[in-house]
Amino acid sequence: MNLGLFIPELCLASFAIAVILLDLIVQRKGYLVLVSLVGLLVSAGFTIAMWGDGPEAILGDMLAVDSFALFFKLLFLGIAALVILSSVDYASKMERFQGEFYALILLSSLGMMLMAATTDLIAIYIALDLASISLYILVGFLKDAKSTESSLKYLLLGAVSSAVLLYGMAMVFGVTGKTQVADIATALQSMSISGILDNPALLVGIVFLIGGFGFKIAAIPFHMWVPDVYEGAPTPITAYLSVGSKAAGFAVILRVFYSAFGMPEWLSLNWGAVFAVLAAIGMTVGNITALPQTNIKRMLGYSSIAQAGYLMVGLATMGMAPAGNLLGQSSILFFLAGYALANLGAFSAIIAISNKIDSDLIQDYSGMIKRAPWLALALSLCLISLIGMPPAAGFMAKFYVFSGAVQHGLLWLIIIAVINSVISAYYYLRVVKVMWFGEPSSEEKVPSSAALKLVLFLSCLGVLLLGIIPGYVMKLAETAANMFRF
Amino acid sequence: MSVGLEHYLVLSAVLFSIGLYGALAKKNAVVILMCIEIMLNAVNIAMVAFSRYIVPTVLTGQIFAIFIIVVAAAEAAVGLAIVISIYRNRETIESTDIDLMKW
Numbered sequence: 039m040n041l042g043l044f045i046p047e048l049c050l051a052s053f054a055i056a057v058i059l060l061d062l063i064v065q066r067k068g069y070l071v072l073v074s075l076v077g078l079l080v081s082a083g084f085t086i087a088m089w090g091d092g093p094e095a096i097l098g099d100m101l102a103v104d105s106f107a108l109f110f111k112l113l114f115l116g117i118a119a120l121v122i123l124s125s126v127d128y129a130s131k132m133e134r135f136q137g138e139f140y141a142l143i144l145l146s147s148l149g150m151m152l153m154a155a156t157t158d159l160i161a162i163y164i165a166l167d168l169a170s171i172s173l174y175i176l177v178g179f180l181k182d183a184k185s186t187e188s189s190l191k192y193l194l195l196g197a198v199s200s201a202v203l204l205y206g207m208a209m210v211f212g213v214t215g216k217t218q219v220a221d222i223a224t225a226l227q228s229m230s231i232s233g234i235l236d237n238p239a240l241l242v243g244i245v246f247l248i249g250g251f252g253f254k255i256a257a258i259p260f261h262m263w264v265p266d267v268y269e270g271a272p273t274p275i276t277a278y279l280s281v282g283s284k285a286a287g288f289a290v291i292l293r294v295f296y297s298a299f300g301m302p303e304w305l306s307l308n309w310g311a312v313f314a315v316l317a318a319i320g321m322t323v324g325n326i327t328a329l330p331q332t333n334i335k336r337m338l339g340y341s342s343i344a345q346a347g348y349l350m351v352g353l354a355t356m357g358m359a360p361a362g363n364l365l366g367q368s369s370i371l372f373f374l375a376g377y378a379l380a381n382l383g384a385f386s387a388i389i390a391i392s393n394k395i396d397s398d399l400i401q402d403y404s405g406m407i408k409r410a411p412w413l414a415l416a417l418s419l420c421l422i423s424l425i426g427m428p429p430a431a432g433f434m435a436k437f438y439v440f441s442g443a444v445q446h447g448l449l450w451l452i453i454i455a456v457i458n459s460v461i462s463a464y465y466y467l468r469v470v471k472v473m474w475f476g477e478p479s480s481e482e483k484v485p486s487s488a489a490l491k492l493v494l495f496l497s498c499l500g501v502l503l504l505g506i507i508p509g510y511v512m513k514l515a516e517t518a519a520n521m522f523r524f
Numbered sequence: 525m526s527v528g529l530e531h532y533l534v535l536s537a538v539l540f541s542i543g544l545y546g547a548l549a550k551k552n553a554v555v556i557l558m559c560i561e562i563m564l565n566a567v568n569i570a571m572v573a574f575s576r577y578i579v580p581t582v583l584t585g586q587i588f589a590i591f592i593i594v595v596a597a598a599e600a601a602v603g604l605a606i607v608i609s610i611y612r613n614r615e616t617i618e619s620t621d622i623d624l625m626k627w
Contacts, residue, residue, distance in 0.1 A: 163591065181609055188625065201567060
């Protein structure tokens with residue numbers, strides 16, 4: 039076994055512990071941010087150094103080190119870095135526990151990195167709960183009435199969903215006798231169709247797995263926690279939840295469903311159809327319930343349910359053609375990268391604005407273009423990307439996802455998705471309209487700190503680059519998805 | 525009558541359903557946490573039973589059950605801490621009263 043391949047994770051874990059210990063010693067808490075960022079950078083450096091090497095398995099075949107895992111690790115490290123930068127202002131107001139705040143962000147990104155890399159059901163569960171438990175605490179970090187309420191809701195529903203997930207894992211383990219995804223696939227291929235159908239434990243198990251993972255990615259009908267938790271959580275953590283936890287859920291689903299249940303073909307067609315239906319309902323419900331929202335964080339919560347629907351179109355494509363071309367898988371990876379940048383940008387603009395006006399209501403954003411021209415411009419660009427309009431990343435992402443689905447005969451799903459994109463334009467553009475054409479309630483400028491400016495600059499730059507020259511990242515995504523070939 | 529795999533699986537399914545019912549129907553947050561523990565223990569029974577009858581030579585299911593117990597303890601610790609902090613804010617842990625945010 040080569041422990042050298044485990045260095046990015048070990049590095050992140052030790053930096054997380056170092057941040058907690060440093061918090062006891064140093065007086066100027068700014069150093070904690072610096073140490074966390076250095077930890078993320080070092081870990082990212084080691085990850086990049088491994089890119090391009092062949093796939094390997096470490097720790098008794100529990101963790102895979104392949105381009106798929108490395109792509110997601112880089113994504114999570116980048117997300118965590120942007121979240122930490124955007125929470126500097128927020129956290130500096132806290133009198134205590136700043137070290138724990140940053141350390142928990144690092145630990146949950148460690149859990150997400152492991153989620154993308156694990157190939158064993160036991161390890162998947164551990165990684166998933168490492169990410170979730172850290173997030174439960176972070177959501178309740180403010181300790182006020184709303185924050186604790188959302189944290190309790192998240193914890194109770196999250197714990198029920200992990201119990202459901204475990205029951206599904208037990209069923210799959212019972213049918214195949216294995217917990218390794220590759221061994222499960224081998225065991226399934228040696229069974230006959232009638233053998234599987236006579237003993238429905240496997241199908242029950244797969245449905246339970248969809249339920250358990252569906253909670254993480256905010257899929258319908260496991261989405262009811264999303265708006266409440268997004269509204270109550272500290273805003274940087276909302277941003278983190280909306281991109282990190284969703285991307286990690288998709289990473290696990292991609293690996294488990296493709297590697298373990300990708301063959302035989304009738305099985306993958308069936309779970310592909312389940313994802314197609316969930317996608318269609320998710321998009322519609324998410325977009326329609328987002329329309330009447332007045333709180334911008336809540337609106338983005340419903341919008342993230344809809345975005346999970348668009349992403350599941352990619353999963354449905356994968357189910358329709360597991361061994362065919364990889365557009366389903368690689369377009370999910372590209373979509374996640376573009377969505378992460380746009381959502382982080384939008385949330386950091388919201389952090390800057392609500393720092394000043396102390397409100398998350400859309401009507402209070404009136405005339406923001408006069409009070410903070412750059413913030414309003416950046417927020418508009420990110421919202422346009424979420425709609426999926428050129429020249430932003432969201433357009434190319436939706437283009438890839440939808441064209442993959444059309445190639446595999448999911449035309450009905452794409453028609454629903456396009457109608458939904460039009461509906462979503464209404465509520466995203468309403469915010470833009472209020473900011474550009476509304477009357478400002480006061481002439482006071484809205485300041486933003488250097489860290490927030492940096493986050494906004496990076497995410498807007500990323501959104502534009504992915505939208506104008508998508509080829510480079512798409513090539514990375516294809517390389518990452520390529521490890522899926524049997 | 526000899527006790528076989530089916531008996532354990534039925535027990536596990538019944539326990540899981542009781543836990544799920546409690547988690548959905550009970551109002552007290554601590555009772556909901558207890559019901560979640562019942563669900564996790566139902567999973568443990570299924571895991572160990574499968575391991576004993578399907579692959580008796582390896583201990584995968586038992587190991588899985590131990591991991592579940594450990595993580596469930598961590599989850600319960602965090603859960604109770606959150607319940608305490610919600611009690612300090614609101615002086616109630618009835619889930620019907622924790623309703624600041626609704627759609």
